Amino acid sequence: MKKQNFELKNDKIRSAFQELKKKHPERFQRRLTLSWSNWGFGMESLSESADRLAKAGIHFIELHGNHYGPDLGYHPDETLRELKKSGIKAAGVCGMFSRDNDLSSNRAISRQAAIDYLKREIPFTAEVGGGYLLVVPGAVGRPQKYDDMEFDRSVDTLRSAADLFVQNGIKAAIEPIRSAEVSFVHTVADAQKYILALNHPGVQQINGDVYHMQSEENHIGEAILAADAQLINLHLADSNRGALGEGSLDIDIIIMALYLIGFNQEGKFVTPEPLGPSGDPYPAMYGKPNKSQLDQLVFQTATYFREREEELIAS
16 A cells, blocks of 8 residues: 555654664664653642652753743742752743733834843743743734734844843744744744844754644654754644643654754753643643642653653664
8 A cells, every 4th residue: 555645754754763773873872851841730839840740750841931020930049949859950941922022013012021021031041050941933822913024023023132042041942833823933944934034143943842843844753854953942742732642643753853863962852841732822821730630641741752762762
């Protein structure tokens, strides 16, 4: 039987992965680094979240970028103390961009709020030892475009704060998001176009998300290969945006593609972010946490990912 197109693409990645194992076994001595994005845990204390991750064998966390005002959000010293108790380190920070702080807004007050937010979040990321800050060019939960100039406004607004990334030693990671949630920058190619238009050394990285990729990319594995060295973090969730292993996502192809681009190196993270299929996931950050469900979500995802990774490397 003739194979389907996606199967042919899978075969190509699988063949390249096997060839890499054969010719360069040293490239597999280090495993991919698991982290976890904690804002989906809702109104749970950081210490509880860190303890859960440590018990699951996850030693990095992508912190909720919750500095929505000068008096709000995590305090650096307290954050470091709480993480240290559980042996957890900050991988980076998940920047949160809504209509209130939209880099592309047609309201100047919202763009200024985005700049002010970055002025708080970038130094915080550096103070807690994170390496990247996730940036969304347009508001999450706003799939309708303002006008034909939102891309340009977003680029100009982010450029005005871009020097802060360099000054603080933090990498801006542009995240493409599916068209059901944002009005532009939906694919890796879109993110690369945005980065090229901004043309700043502080804004060169990409944050991928496989849930968005399955909606917007022709093939997730090929999109990872196309992102290549620009990819610094990859959000994970299964096809139903739940725990890995609960849907139809081909996690093997994703793992193979990541090894092909040398993603198993210091400073690059695979970060589960299973949020459910809502068109606007941001309300989850204010939800009441169900600890038993969160425990199951984390442990199943971490266990399944490591099992598949070891299966691929051993086979």
